[in-house]
Amino acid sequence: MRTLAKLLVGTVLAGAVATGIAAAPAASAATATTDSAAQTSSNAWKRFDRGDGRFEYRWGRSGGRYWLDFRMWDRDRHDRDYSFFDVYYKRDGRWYHYKRFNSKSFYGNRIVFGRDVDDFRIRGGYGHGGSYGWGGYNYR
Numbered sequence: 001m002r003t004l005a006k007l008l009v010g011t012v013l014a015g016a017v018a019t020g021i022a023a024a025p026a027a028s029a030a031t032a033t034t035d036s037a038a039q040t041s042s043n044a045w046k047r048f049d050r051g052d053g054r055f056e057y058r059w060g061r062s063g064g065r066y067w068l069d070f071r072m073w074d075r076d077r078h079d080r081d082y083s084f085f086d087v088y089y090k091r092d093g094r095w096y097h098y099k100r101f102n103s104k105s106f107y108g109n110r111i112v113f114g115r116d117v118d119d120f121r122i123r124g125g126y127g128h129g130g131s132y133g134w135g136g137y138n139y140r
Helices: 002-033
Strands: 039-050 053-062 065-074 082-091 094-103 106-112 119-128 131-134
Touching: 039 119, 053 082, 053 119, 065 082, 065 094, 065 119, 094 106
Parallel strands: none
Antiparallel strands: 039 053, 053 065, 065 106, 082 094, 082 119, 119 131
16 A cells, blocks of 8 residues: 555656646746846855855846845954955946945845946955955856
């Protein structure tokens, strides 16, 4: 009887997976036909580390504006170093510094850029007193 129950459960699961696979191309085709300017996003959090600093971010585009969610935290609150998060944006082919955020513990924020912003990039750093160990740039 247990073997029959396992076989039945396995059949149901296989059917559900096959249905999901068959529905996926149709769903992606329907999404492709919608207005691509309406919303583009990277919903999965991307993570990178620099020193004791940990950084996560995700981004999207909605209504012609880029948005950026980020979280940062410092794993060692008892030293003199802070975690730093720099945000840059690109407008008319030039990069501009938007803002530097820092934290000795945990910090999270959402930034919504103006409609004239063409792109953005971020980087994380770790240090104190103007001496920071910066990581490379992360682009959207």
